[in-house]
Amino acid sequence: MIKVGVDIVKIDRIENMIEKYGRRFLEKNFTSAEIDYCNSKAYPCQHFAGKFAAKEAVKKALLSLNPTLMVLMRNVEVKNGIDGIPCIELHGALKEICKDYCIEVSISHEKNGYAVAMAMVAI
Numbered sequence: 001m002i003k004v005g006v007d008i009v010k011i012d013r014i015e016n017m018i019e020k021y022g023r024r025f026l027e028k029n030f031t032s033a034e035i036d037y038c039n040s041k042a043y044p045c046q047h048f049a050g051k052f053a054a055k056e057a058v059k060k061a062l063l064s065l066n067p068t069l070m071v072l073m074r075n076v077e078v079k080n081g082i083d084g085i086p087c088i089e090l091h092g093a094l095k096e097i098c099k100d101y102c103i104e105v106s107i108s109h110e111k112n113g114y115a116v117a118m119a120m121v122a123i
């Protein structure tokens, strides 16, 4: 069975949340590796927005497979390989529950615009 999820995030909205709530917002939603990755870029907010959209897209795909799952943003980590390709690592209870799932994600973002992501989960 295959399920998909998609999400779009306005980069300004993420920028405002970071300005308003700072580390509290970041640490609630992103792992320290994700924060380091985004902050290493020239314009971090577009990368934060991309990862945020990817987490929401994965969440939608997972919930359409299993609506009882508790999916916390921080427990869906978006990693980048040496080639830049994003991949998903789950943490917490999700890691065990979803251990046999194959998850793929794709992200795009436009500075001063939107970030979009789509995810696919197969079991």
Ligand SMILES: CC(C)(COP(=O)(O)OP(=O)(O)OC[C@H]1O[C@@H](n2cnc3c(N)ncnc32)[C@H](O)[C@@H]1OP(=O)(O)O)[C@@H](O)C(=O)NCCC(=O)NCCS
Pocket: 046, 047, 048, 050, 051, 080, 082, 083, 084, 085, 086, 106, 107, 108, 109, 110
């Ligand atoms: C990969 C590529 C298509 C990205 O296109 P873009 O218009 O610059 O960027 P977009 O905003 O659409 O997408 C950026 C996201 O694509 C993803 N991405 C990066 N490299 C990728 C790749 N090789 N394949 C798939 N997705 C990739 C990342 O998630 C990135 O966002 P993030 O860094 O915030 O996680 C473009 O850079 C390209 O054609 N590169 C040539 C291949 C290359 O340079 N490979 C590197 C070898 S080391």
